[in-house]
Amino acid sequence: MKNPYLPMPMRIDHITVETSDGNIKTFTLSFIRDKDRQAFRFIPGQFAEVGALLLRPWRPKGSPSR
Amino acid sequence: VIINKNDVAAFLDGLRAEYRVFAPAVTDGVGGYRILAAGGDLAWGGVNTSRPPKEILFPQSEKLYSYRLGADGVEIQPHYDVERNIIFGIRPCDAKSFKHLDNVFLGQEYRDVYYQKRRENTLLIGMACLEPAGTCFCTWLGGGPFATDGLDLLWVDLGDRYLVQVLTPQGKALIEGRPFFLPATEADRRAASAAEARAKDRMRPAPDLSQVKPWLAASFNASFWEHVCEKCIGCAVCSYLCPTCHCFDLSDEAAGSQALAGARVRTWDTCAFPLFTLQASGYNPRPTGKERFRQRIMHKFCYFAENWGEAACVGCGRCIINCPVNLDIREVLAQIAAQAAGAGMSQ
Numbered sequence: 001m002k003n004p005y006l007p008m009p010m011r012i013d014h015i016t017v018e019t020s021d022g023n024i025k026t027f028t029l030s031f032i033r034d035k036d037r038q039a040f041r042f043i044p045g046q047f048a049e050v051g052a053l054l055l056r057p058w059r060p061k062g063s064p065s066r
Numbered sequence: 067v068i069i070n071k072n073d074v075a076a077f078l079d080g081l082r083a084e085y086r087v088f089a090p091a092v093t094d095g096v097g098g099y100r101i102l103a104a105g106g107d108l109a110w111g112g113v114n115t116s117r118p119p120k121e122i123l124f125p126q127s128e129k130l131y132s133y134r135l136g137a138d139g140v141e142i143q144p145h146y147d148v149e150r151n152i153i154f155g156i157r158p159c160d161a162k163s164f165k166h167l168d169n170v171f172l173g174q175e176y177r178d179v180y181y182q183k184r185r186e187n188t189l190l191i192g193m194a195c196l197e198p199a200g201t202c203f204c205t206w207l208g209g210g211p212f213a214t215d216g217l218d219l220l221w222v223d224l225g226d227r228y229l230v231q232v233l234t235p236q237g238k239a240l241i242e243g244r245p246f247f248l249p250a251t252e253a254d255r256r257a258a259s260a261a262e263a264r265a266k267d268r269m270r271p272a273p274d275l276s277q278v279k280p281w282l283a284a285s286f287n288a289s290f291w292e293h294v295c296e297k298c299i300g301c302a303v304c305s306y307l308c309p310t311c312h313c314f315d316l317s318d319e320a321a322g323s324q325a326l327a328g329a330r331v332r333t334w335d336t337c338a339f340p341l342f343t344l345q346a347s348g349y350n351p352r353p354t355g356k357e358r359f360r361q362r363i364m365h366k367f368c369y370f371a372e373n374w375g376e377a378a379c380v381g382c383g384r385c386i387i388n389c390p391v392n393l394d395i396r397e398v399l400a401q402i403a404a405q406a407a408g409a410g411m412s413q
Contacts, residue, residue, distance in 0.1 A: 001183075004176040005130050005316075005330070009140040032139055051318070 007051070008036035068227045068254055073246040078102060080244060081152055085189075088122055089154045090115050099153060113199045114157045114382060118309035120167060122153060123184045126306075127333045130180060130316075135326035146180065151188040152240075159204045159380040161190050161216035163309035169374040170312050180332075189236055192217035196261055198268050201383030203396055206272040209380055211265035222258040229258045275399060277406035279377075282368035286360070290405055294398060295359030297391045302338035304385035304395075305362065310378040313337060337361045363398060 014028040029050070031037035042048060069077060081087050082102065091100040098117030131144040168185065171178035195202070195211035204210060214220050218237030221228040229250055232238045241247050305311040315335040321327040335342055338359075343352045352358050370378035379395070386394050 001179050002177075003144060003179045005178075005180075006142055006144060007133075007140075007330075009142075 008040065009033065010050075067230050067232075067241065067247040068224070068250045069221075069230060069246045069248070070227050074228070077244060077246045078154065079104065081154075081240070085150045085152045087152045087154055088119065099156075102154070113197075114160070114195075114202075114384070116307065116384065116388065118163065118307060118382065118384065119153050119156055119160050120163060120309050120312075122151060123164065123167065123181055123188065124171070124312060124314075124334075127331060128180065129329045130332055132321070132329045133327065134321075146183050148183050148187060151184065152191060153188060154191045155193045155221075156190050156217070157195055157382070158192055158211065158213040158215065158217070158220075159202075159209050159382040160309050161192055162204075162209050162213065162380045163382070164190070165216050166310045166370070166374070166376070166378050166380070167312055173374070189218045189240060190216060191237075191240070192220040194220055194222045194258075194262070194265070196223055196265055198265055199383060199387075200270075201386040202381060203270060203272070203383060204381035205266070205269045206275060206396070206399070207377060207379050207381045211269070212262040222261060224254060224257050224261070227254070229254050270396075273400050273403050275403055278367050278399060278402050279371050281402055281406035281409065282364055283372075285405070286364070288405070290401070291356050291360045294401065295355045298338075298355050298359050298393055299391055300338050300340075300355055300358065301390060302336040303388045303390070304393075305336040305338055306334060307384040307388055309380060309382055309384070310366070311336065313342070337365070363402075367399070367402075 009032045010029045011032055012027055013030050016026040016028070018024040018026055031040065078087055078089070082104065087102040088099040089102045090097060091102075093100060096117060097115035099115060099119045099122060129145045131142055133143070134141045164185070167181070171181035172185070192214070198204075198211050202211070204213070209215070212220070212222070214231065214233050218234045219240065220231040220233060222231070230241065230247065232241070305313070311334075313335045314332050317331050317333065319329050319331050321329065337343075337352070340350060340353070340358070342358075344350045352361060366378040370376075386392075386396065
């Protein structure tokens with residue numbers, strides 16, 4: 001039985017500081033499990049919950065295939 | 067068939083060997099459904115419980131899964147409740163509410179497995195309402211004090227015995243092979259029919275609500291909303307005690323002092339609270355009681371009806387009984403029906 005509440009674990013590959021005050025950053029993430037990477041699809045504007053353990057949510061940006 | 071009242075405790079004790087049996091009980095002065103202990107007292111009869119049985123399928127707070135950062139990455143452990151349940155003494159309105167919850171949690175592409183496992187493992191033994199309360203209005207919403215929608219068995223109190231109506235194969239299996247059930251007589255059936263007629267006579271007649279949904283669909287910006295909510299203090303007791311309200315929030319709780327271990331927890335939430343829609347930017351699309359009350363009425367009687375063909379209200383009257391400022395949803399519906407009639411929307 002599929003459980004849509006279960007998260008897909010990811011790794012933070014890279015953090016880019018975007019502004020001089022350091023308040024805006026881009027996080028580049030990759031799936032740890034290959035099956036999650038293959039299953040994940042989104043279209044522009046869609047909202048997904050991305051959480052560091054005990055922190056949430058962020059909006060993903062950028063192609064999932066990259 | 068019938069069962070004598072003297073045999074009910076033994077029947078339930080037998081069920082307890084195979085099921086977790088929930089039954090109406092009063093805890094700290096509040097009526098709700100509790101797990102029946104051996105020889106436990108039942109608080110059935112009289113009016114319905116203050117707390118609806120929805121918390122058996124959709125608990126007020128539950129751990130969906132635990133997580134821990136281990137040597138091999140994040141470990142996720144979901145927590146499923148797979149016990150077999152019987153809800154004994156559930157009222158027809160509350161049984162109907164489960165069908166509304168089924169639409170929300172099971173009726174779409176993504177199924178809520180936590181709700182689904184409980185629902186599939188739960189049988190409903192209903193108790194007909196002989197004396198509907200003055201706040202009951204199930205007949206306005208297609209229900210009735212003897213309605214069978216969603217039930218596996220319906221019991222009717224005939225004084226020293228219950229007439230048992232078998233409604234599903236699962237309900238039949240519950241009573242088959244147990245020694246307590248005897249054939250009903252024609253007199254039993256006549257007594258139940260008379261009780262049903264008396265119960266229906268006690269219900270306040272339903273106004274014409276046929277134009278409520280179309281009026282709501284056309285009246286998001288009506289001045290009506292400015293005034294109808296004026297006495298609401300936003301305490302949210304109406305939605306917490308509503309058997310069909312189902313909104314929730316998800317949060318993470320750390321496991322003690324371990325920063326990288328914890329649980330994802332689901333907790334009831336409600337559109338009556340400003341924080342429900344407050345966004346991280348500080349903007350709130352429902353900033354005042356007007357927008358929040360409008361959402362409650364719109365969701366129940368317009369959006370839900372549009373999506374699922376029926377309003378998300380079963381007329382149990384809990385919101386009327388427990389509202390601290392006597393905001394009566396029947397009056398709100400009657401006002402909306404009057405607005406519709408005034409706008410030339412009557413049939």
